[in-house]
Amino acid sequence: MEELVVMRKMRSFIFAIIAITSVSAIGVIAQTPSAASAQTIERQVYKKLRGLPYYGVFDNITASVNGSTVTLYGKVITLGTKSAAARVVGDIPGVAEVVNRIEDLPPSGVDNRIRLEAYRTFVNRGPAQYFSTINPDVRIIVEHGRITLEGFVSRQSDSDLLNILANGISGVFKVTNNLVVGKRAA
Numbered sequence: 001m002e003e004l005v006v007m008r009k010m011r012s013f014i015f016a017i018i019a020i021t022s023v024s025a026i027g028v029i030a031q032t033p034s035a036a037s038a039q040t041i042e043r044q045v046y047k048k049l050r051g052l053p054y055y056g057v058f059d060n061i062t063a064s065v066n067g068s069t070v071t072l073y074g075k076v077i078t079l080g081t082k083s084a085a086a087r088v089v090g091d092i093p094g095v096a097e098v099v100n101r102i103e104d105l106p107p108s109g110v111d112n113r114i115r116l117e118a119y120r121t122f123v124n125r126g127p128a129q130y131f132s133t134i135n136p137d138v139r140i141i142v143e144h145g146r147i148t149l150e151g152f153v154s155r156q157s158d159s160d161l162l163n164i165l166a167n168g169i170s171g172v173f174k175v176t177n178n179l180v181v182g183k184r185a186a
Contacts, residue, residue, distance in 0.1 A: 041065050041094050048088040050135045054078040057131060058115050060139040060150040061085055061102055068096035075103045075141050077115075111142045114171055118147060121165050127158040138162065138179065145173040156181050 045063045049055065059081055061074035070089050076082055086100040105111070118140050123131050130138040130153060138151040147166045153159050159179040166175040 037094055038065050038067070041068075041070065041092060044092045045070055045089050045095075048092065049085060052081060052084055052088065054081050054084070055135065057119060057136050057138075058140055058142065060141050060148075063089070068094055069099065070095050070097070071099040071101060073101050075105050075143065077105045079104070105141075105143055108144070110145060110171060114145065114147065114169060115140060115142045117169050118142065118166060121169060122162060126161050126165050127153070130158070130162075145171055146176070147172055147174070148176040148178060150178050152180050152182070154182070 042063070042065050045065065049061050049063065055061065055076075056078060059074070059076040059078055061072060061076065061081075063073070064071045070092075072085055072089065076085075082100065082102040082104055085102060086098045089095060090098045119131065122128070122138070122140070130136055130151070136151070138149060138153065141148040141150060147169070149159075149162055149166060153162070159177060159181055162179065163175060163177040166172065166177075
């Protein structure tokens with residue numbers, strides 16, 4: 001009889017330990033953002049950035065997500081785009097902090113001329129399909145006479161052609177081709 005009482009107490013003690021451990025584990029899981037929630041935040045950030053009203057072909061913004069912190073990078077020419085990007089990303093559920101490392105490009109008549117000439121050249125002589133939407137797949141960043149191509153193209157030959165055309169624009173000192181060949185992340 002005494003053995004039965006000891007066994008019951010032991011079993012109750014073991015169940016109590018298991019229950020406490022389970023509740024603790026659930027609390028830790030609830031506090032740690034899962035990979036799925038980070039991916040959800042990344043998708044929402046991407047969608048919000050592409051929906052900015054003045055985010056154009058001459059602006060480029062990227063983001064990285066670390067837990068509930070989103071860091072924004074890039075360069076923009078349109079005034080207010082930097083702050084608008086931080087504002088819309090900060091409104092996403094699950095985002096606790098936004099680190100805004102977007103640079104506002106300085107106004108320059110020479111850079112503006114290069115931007116317009118690059119755009120016209122790419123649309124008229126290059127693969128125009130990358131520039132035909134409100135949010136184009138290819139971004140043209142011009143800073144101090146230097147062109148940086150950012151974004152996505154479907155073929156290496158398109159990337160090469162855009163690089164060649166950019167190098168042929170009058171007044172361009174350097175071209176950096178950061179185009180990714182393949183499908184854009186949705």
